Amino acid sequence: MREENNQNFPMDELPDSIEDVIDSIFEEEDTHSEGEKGRKSHVRPAQEQEDRIEPWELLPENRVRVKVKCRLKDEGIFVEVNVDFKVESIEGDKVILSSPNFVFVWRCLEKGNEVLLLSNDEKYLLIGEVENMDLRKETLVVKLKGKPIRYSRQLFRVEVNPKKPIYLVMRVDQEPIVATVNDINEEACSFIYKNLPLLPGDIFGVVLRFPDGKKILIPDSEVITIRNRNDGLRIYVLKIKVPEKEKSYLRKFLIERQREILNKLKEG
Structure with a gap:
């Protein structure tokens, strides 16, 4: 804050x-x-x-949990990743997220991974896929599915x-x-x-x-x-x-x- x-x-x-x-x-x-x-x-x-x-009440401080089952790039094994992100911005059907644990995220996720955006109590909110990751800026871009423009106005402040x-x-x-x-x-x-x-x-x-x-x-x-x-x-x-x-x-x-x-x- x-x-x-x-x-x-x-x-x-x-x-x-x-x-x-x-x-x-x-x-x-x-x-x-x-x-x-x-x-x-x-x-x-x-x-x-x-x-x-x-x-939208379930998103204190605009924080969501990204949940995805993916393959670790280095080890080649499947893991379930749960990382808390802050919603930085929304543009159309894309949500930009940031996390201090981004190095771990970058190591686990790949472009195209399907992800769930969850509230902190694990209640399902939105589904999307990884579109881009920027290690320098520590940001993750998720492309939402469904009708994200309507959802984004209601869910994120x-x-x-x-x-x-x-x-x-x-x-x-x-x-x-x-x-x-x-x-x-x-x-x-x-x-x-x-x-x-x-x-x-x-x-x-x-x-x-x-x-x-x-x-x-x-x-x-x-x-x-x-x-x-x-x-x-x-x-x-x-x-x-x-x-x-x-x-x-x-x-x-x-x-x-x-x-x-x-x-x-x-x-x-």
Whole structure:
């Protein structure tokens, strides 16, 4: 995870327009909760939460396990390889993966090997084949089968450029909060922040403010997972329901960011 996202955007540096947006967005929410003490919990029953688990939730920090049965190049024997990779970028039907154990991977895999991309709990996600390996950059390119363009938007979140941040504006216990988005896709985003009084299942409105000033209001975002970090901060993953009229903008942003990451990898 990037350390740049540990810094919270100061409220006193917010442009007036954003503060106005906060007030107008949550006016209706305040009316609904008026007269209640403390935070209105939107937590859903545990059973319902379990039933509603979706694929992208199974990818903390965009890490997947690559599983393949292949022949060791040197020894000529068959082995089953399980290596954890980080998803670096997606382009069409190709996924670029990286791993600190890449020398071992390079020794085992060959172009054309069929592989499974799995979540850490070994639940099946996608199937593909090795298209290319780059020992210098320690990257593996897997060509996906099926309908990978649709899957890629749902399964993998794109890391946001810290030099072009997306700010997430929300209100928790009536306090306005501004956090920096860590990664995002069409259905979810994550951010790093200190301990907040939030629980999985909580539903509330947020505003996403993009680098070009574009603001997208999401009335019903839902907390999916909350994970603790060693530095005392927490990683919050939100399910976001982007309005239909804003989806094309978000898709364009994701494609451009994926291309930016890919070009950076190509440049080495």
